Amino acid sequence: MSSERHTQGSVAKQPSYLRSLAAIVWKDLAAELRSREVFSAMLVFALLVILIFNFALELNARERASVTAGVLWATFTFAGTLGLNRSMAIEKDRGCLDGLLLAPVDRSAIYFGKAIGNLIFMLIVEIVVLPIYSVLYNVNLFVPGLLLVILLGSIGYVAVGTLLASMAVQARTRDILLPILLFPVVIPVVVAAVKASDAFLQGLPLDQISVWLNLLIAYDVIFIAIAYMVFDFVVEE
Amino acid sequence: MERKPRLLTVLDVLSIVLLAVATWMALFWAPMEALMGNVQRVFYFHVAAGWVGMMGFLLAVIAGIAYLRTGAGKWDIVGLSGVEIGLVFAFINIVTGSIWARPIWNTWWTWDPRLVTATIMFLVYVAYLMLREGIDDPNRRARFGAIYAIVGFVSVPLTFLSIRIFRTIHPTLVGSGDPAALGAFDMTPNMRMVFFFSLFVFTVIGIDLLWHRIRLGWLKDQVEQRKFQLMS
Amino acid sequence: MFFLQQGPAETTDYMILGLAVIFVTMLLHVISLRVRRRNLEKDIELLEELEGK
Numbered sequence: 097m098s099s100e101r102h103t104q105g106s107v108a109k110q111p112s113y114l115r116s117l118a119a120i121v122w123k124d125l126a127a128e129l130r131s132r133e134v135f136s137a138m139l140v141f142a143l144l145v146i147l148i149f150n151f152a153l154e155l156n157a158r159e160r161a162s163v164t165a166g167v168l169w170a171t172f173t174f175a176g177t178l179g180l181n182r183s184m185a186i187e188k189d190r191g192c193l194d195g196l197l198l199a200p201v202d203r204s205a206i207y208f209g210k211a212i213g214n215l216i217f218m219l220i221v222e223i224v225v226l227p228i229y230s231v232l233y234n235v236n237l238f239v240p241g242l243l244l245v246i247l248l249g250s251i252g253y254v255a256v257g258t259l260l261a262s263m264a265v266q267a268r269t270r271d272i273l274l275p276i277l278l279f280p281v282v283i284p285v286v287v288a289a290v291k292a293s294d295a296f297l298q299g300l301p302l303d304q305i306s307v308w309l310n311l312l313i314a315y316d317v318i319f320i321a322i323a324y325m326v327f328d329f330v331v332e333e
Numbered sequence: 334m335e336r337k338p339r340l341l342t343v344l345d346v347l348s349i350v351l352l353a354v355a356t357w358m359a360l361f362w363a364p365m366e367a368l369m370g371n372v373q374r375v376f377y378f379h380v381a382a383g384w385v386g387m388m389g390f391l392l393a394v395i396a397g398i399a400y401l402r403t404g405a406g407k408w409d410i411v412g413l414s415g416v417e418i419g420l421v422f423a424f425i426n427i428v429t430g431s432i433w434a435r436p437i438w439n440t441w442w443t444w445d446p447r448l449v450t451a452t453i454m455f456l457v458y459v460a461y462l463m464l465r466e467g468i469d470d471p472n473r474r475a476r477f478g479a480i481y482a483i484v485g486f487v488s489v490p491l492t493f494l495s496i497r498i499f500r501t502i503h504p505t506l507v508g509s510g511d512p513a514a515l516g517a518f519d520m521t522p523n524m525r526m527v528f529f530f531s532l533f534v535f536t537v538i539g540i541d542l543l544w545h546r547i548r549l550g551w552l553k554d555q556v557e558q559r560k561f562q563l564m565s
Numbered sequence: 566m567f568f569l570q571q572g573p574a575e576t577t578d579y580m581i582l583g584l585a586v587i588f589v590t591m592l593l594h595v596i597s598l599r600v601r602r603r604n605l606e607k608d609i610e611l612l613e614e615l616e617g618k
Contacts (some may be wrong), residue, residue: 104543109499193391195357200453230347256484256488259484260481260484263389263464263477263480264464264467265478266468266473267464267467267468267470267477268467268528269463269466269467270467273463273464273467276460276463277460277464277478277481278552280454280456280457280460280485280488281457281484281485281488283492283495284487284488284491284492284494284495285452285538287492287496288495288496289501290526291499302530308498311494311495311498314491315491318487318491319487319488322487326401326480326483328402329476329479329480329481330337330476330477356584365573366573368574369572369573369574370574370575370576370577370580371573371575371576371577371578371579371580372577372579372580372581372583373576373580375579375580375583375584375587378584378587380582382587386570397600421590421594424590425586425590428586428590429583429586429587432579432582432583432586433579433583435579436574436576436579440573445589447589499578520618535586538591542591542594542595542598546598547596549598549601549602549605552602552605552606553605554600556609556612558603558606559609559612559616560608563612563615564614
């Protein structure tokens with residue numbers, strides 16, 4: 097898949113698609129490992145949201161079990177916008193996007209690269225939040241089904257979120273615009289993820305949960321496809 | 334598009350006349366519903382408005398795809414007009430839905446899947462306008478608008494599905510157990526006639542308003558261009 | 566679930582409210598279209614003056 101051509105006097109390297117993809121993902125991860133600004137912001141925000149829910153809802157132990165799925169996904173939804181915003185803003189502010197566009201790389205690799213990077217950030221935050229929530233509320237969250245739902249839900253969220261964030265960041269109203277654009281469109285993910293998470297936590301049989309999982313998978317596939325088809329138009333100049 | 338086309342004037346008159354006829358039919362010609370009484374008469378226009386709203390948004394999607402493929406500014410005008418008309422009729426749809434629900438379920442809001450989905454769709458296209466508001470470059474504004482119109486529209490059936498499945502499992506929320514039953518009733522043949530006629534009338538009105546809005550958009554575009562030329 | 570009474574419920578007030586919302590909304594939209602058009606036509610007059618110079 098990779099071809100290296102040497103023309104007279106210059107070296108023209110055509111990186112493979114996967115290589116470019118990996119490079120973009122790694123660029124974000126490496127930068128983040130050094131500064132940790134996106135990750136720490138998301139994590140602190142998530143914990144604060146959980147704290148607020150604790151006082152806002154003020155439930156006893158039994159009632160709390162019934163809202164766990166909802167509180168978790170509300171937290172992830174809000175914290176997620178932070179990550180998406182920052183991730184795209186960094187791109188724009190540091191002028192990285194222009195650099196990426198000049199590179200001989202298929203546009204969609206930029207989308208997938210950013211999306212995978214965003215997904216990794218989101219999953220890391222979610223993985224850190226889970227044990228903290230478990231400890232604070234004395235509820236076991238390490239149910240394999242729950243982890244699957246978190247993965248599927250985050251994929252859908254990030255697939256649409258990356259696309260919309262790449263547009264929102266180019267508007268004057270960039271910070272408040274992303275949630276306004278994202279939330280109405282991501283509702284199927286939230287509904288399905290909350291219901292499926294709740295069902296797994298309650299230990300319901302799989303045949304009752306499968307409809308929600310199918311909905312999540314369908315959403316993921318549809319919106320990854322749309323984002324792929326449409327991303328060129330976001331970055332064209 | 335300087336002088337107002339004769340056909341548009343005809344359409345204006347037709348819209349007003351048809352609306353008057355439809356109103357008379359809904360109020361006097363259609364029979365009274367056995368349980369709900371007169372408020373049911375709003376239903377004919379409630380559904381018609383919902384239909385026109387949806388068509389407006391669908392037009393925005395088609396125009397959006399056309400714009401992305403051709404880059405021709407006229408498609409952007411059509412798309413924006415479609416959204417505006419869609420929002421007006423979607424608003425009518427949602428508010429009349431709420432008004433209809435009030436005497437029947439004794440609440441201004443029921444979490445009926447269709448009402449909720451209609452409201453979410455409304456919010457999506459309000460977000461569309463806010464996205465456009467925030468972008469100064471007309472070309473980018475048009476492109477992003479087109480993309481969001483498409484993304485938004487595709488999400489709506491999924492939203493409806495998710496809420497509907499949710500309601501099937503949780504019928505204890507306000508309303509009947511059947512998620513499709515917001516004020517369900519059987520339509521007599523006369524009612525059916527008024528229903529379809531209202532659908533037709535509102536479609537005509539929608540097209541009329543759309544045409545006016547497109548002309549307005551076109552005029553605005555020309556003014557912008559001339560302003561730009563003057564200043565350069 | 567519904568009231569027990571002879572004949573249909575008295576809901577005419579709600580019908581009037583519903584119809585009012587429909588007509589007023591459409592009217593406001595038409596007015597908005599008119600106003601915006603008038604503003605643009607004024608702009609054109611101004612532009613023509615400036616261009617004519």
